[in-house]
Amino acid sequence: MSRHSVPALLRANSQADRVVPPSGFTARLTVFSAGAMAFLAVFAMALSFATGRLADRWSQELARTATVRISAPEGQLAAQTAAVLAVLETTPGVAAARALDEAEERALLEPWFGPDLPLDALPIPQLVEIIESAEGFDAEGLRLRLQAEAPGAVLDDHTRWREPLVGAAERIRMLGLLAITLIAATTAAMVSLAANSALAANGQVIRVLRLVGARDSYIARAFVRRFTLRALAGATAGTLLGAIAIALIPKAQTADGFLTGLGFQGAEWLWLLILPPAAATAAFFATRLAAFRSLRKLS
Amino acid sequence: MIRLDNVTYGYGATELLSGISVHLQPGSFHFLTGPSGSGKTTLLRLCYSDLTPTSGQVTLFERDAKTLSRDDVARMRRRIGVVHQDCQFLDHLPIAENVALPLATAGRRDEASDLAELLAWVGLSDRAQALPPELSGGERQRAALARAVIMSPDVLIADEPTGNVDWEMSLRLLNLLVELNKMGKTILIATHDLNLIRAAKAQVSARVLRIRDRQIQLAGADL
Structure with a gap:
């Protein structure tokens, strides 16, 4: 050859x-x-x-962030948000968790509803942004704990659509x-x-x-x-x-x-x-x- | 050298040659004659393994031709020089390269120094760079002869080497063949030119094989 x-x-x-x-x-x-x-x-x-x-x-980019959405009656929203943040603080794999303020939520909705949206009049859910640490968290475990502490909280870890x-x-x-x-x-x-x-x-x-x-x-x-x-x-x-x-x-x-x-x-x-x-x-x-x-x- | 034992060959159902037995001894000079279409070319092709007999045995250099591989056949053809009836040149290469083709294909181009000498021997020195179609019939026949002997073969087979050349040129070609025979080569020439055979018999002890009715006969003194 x-x-x-x-x-x-x-x-x-x-x-x-x-x-x-x-x-x-x-x-x-x-x-x-x-x-x-x-x-x-x-x-x-x-x-x-x-x-x-x-x-x-x-x-990579989507894997590093997740969101918790809290829909609750007017009076309970603040309490459930506090509960969610408390849960997240003790969850391994979560580097930081932060509730979005009204201005940020308005900015997110603006492209769809325009700048004159009367945010106060609508039952807007509270969003909590989670930044994962490098090792990531156990999504199923977190979901179960959130359900127990704040029934109106839904974890969206982006895996579903990623x-x-x-x-x-x-x-x-x-x-x-x-x-x-x-x-x-x-x-x-x-x-x-x-x-x-x-x-x-x-x-x-x-x-x-x-x-x-x-x-x-x-x-x-x-x-x-x-x-x-x-x-x-x-x-x-x-x-x-x-x-x-x-x-x-x-x-x-x-x-x-x-x-x-x-x-x-x-x-x-x-x-x-x-x-x-x-x-x-x-x-x-x-x-x-x-x-x-x-x-x-x-x- | 070359031996045919009870060889039969046919194209399709018709037998062209049947029960042919021929033995070419080293250094012998044979003519093969017979009418057109009697199978002279076929017999020659059997001798260089271009055809395989329908039955019978062809022995080339002590080996049964049937047992030769394709590469064996190639190597064997380097020991049998053939002047084909239609010369068989590569028309896009000059005569010098055509004559040296057997050396090139055998990977022995380093011996090309003999080429000039060989071209001079067949009188084609000044035509070395001409293309085959530019040559006359006699020049082509002489070039074919030069190519057939360049590997210094043990056997030389020529098919109507004087087929389309004049008498003077025929004699020149014959002289070249006789010279080769005197150098010890085995020669087999197919021809229907009886004058050529007579001219050869004056110079060498040539035997004449004649094909008649699909059989081979040793021709007698009638020539």
Whole structure:
């Protein structure tokens, strides 16, 4: 296998390359296909990284806060709020708990009801903001204790609506990885088709080589080398163009923006470097398989 | 060197050759003759394992041809030089590279120094960089001969090597073949040119095998 490895192939003699006549059109198609696939792979990769970051951010930011909502008759609200705060102070995993004052609640409601909301006239529930410590608290245990101390208190630890969001982000990330796999498989399939057409078009060349005593591996190498180099060149160009396109996407400042977050950060850019060799490797094995299969059919 | 024992070969249901037994001894010079379509080319192809007999046994260098792997066949063809009827060149490569092709495919390009000498021997030194389609029939035949002998094979098989060349050129090619035979090579030439056979018999002790009615006969003194 060592004689047929990809690095050995790149060093291989040019004479073996010349025994197969140059085929302009198939060559250009192979380069173009590899380039287009690499370009698409760049975006699939960017999508996977972006959704991965989004999922991480959502789980981290939302996991650190929770809210207790207290709905009680007018007279009991203050008492229940005090009870809730007392419970929270003795709950392990709660770093801080604070009842929101009227102005803060008004600010929260303003976007929905306008600035002239008569807050006094409405039975607005009291909100208590909880900041978790790093280890977090036991939500079920806290819920039971709150129920006992303040029947009108409801703990909302955000898990309920955080989980589907994170799940969706993870699913999109899986789809991105699946897209990369499909792109790799399609590249191999297209190179196989191109190699088969080249092998069929060069039947006479292959016959002459067999007649003068060339072994199958020599003949296969001439084709394999050619298609591997084409895929490498095409994928390099495609990756480069894809990277430039990603870099040129206008940056918006909204941290939660999904589409504007599409791209690579820091070391993530280095992952692009595996695309050209991956395409070359796919082409290498696809052509090798096609070459040996079609050579075995000949005398 | 090459031995055929009771070999039968047919395309489809029709038998072209049946019960053929031939033994080429080292250093021998054989002509193979017979009418067009009698199976001369088929018999030659059996001798370099391009065809597999329908029945019977072909032995190449003491090995049953049936037991040869594809790589074995490739290696064996480096020991049997063949001048094909239609030459079989790579038309996009110059003559020099075509002649050196067996060396290149065998990974022995370092011996290319012999190439100039060989091209001079067949009188093609000044045509080395020409492409095969640019050559005349005689030049192509001589280039094919040069390619057939570049690996210094033990056996040389030529299929109508004088098929489309004039008499003078035929004699030049024959002289080259006779020279090779004197160097100890086993020669097998398929031809229907009886004058060529007569000319050869004046120089070497050549045997003539004739294909008639799917059988092989040793031709007598009628030539």
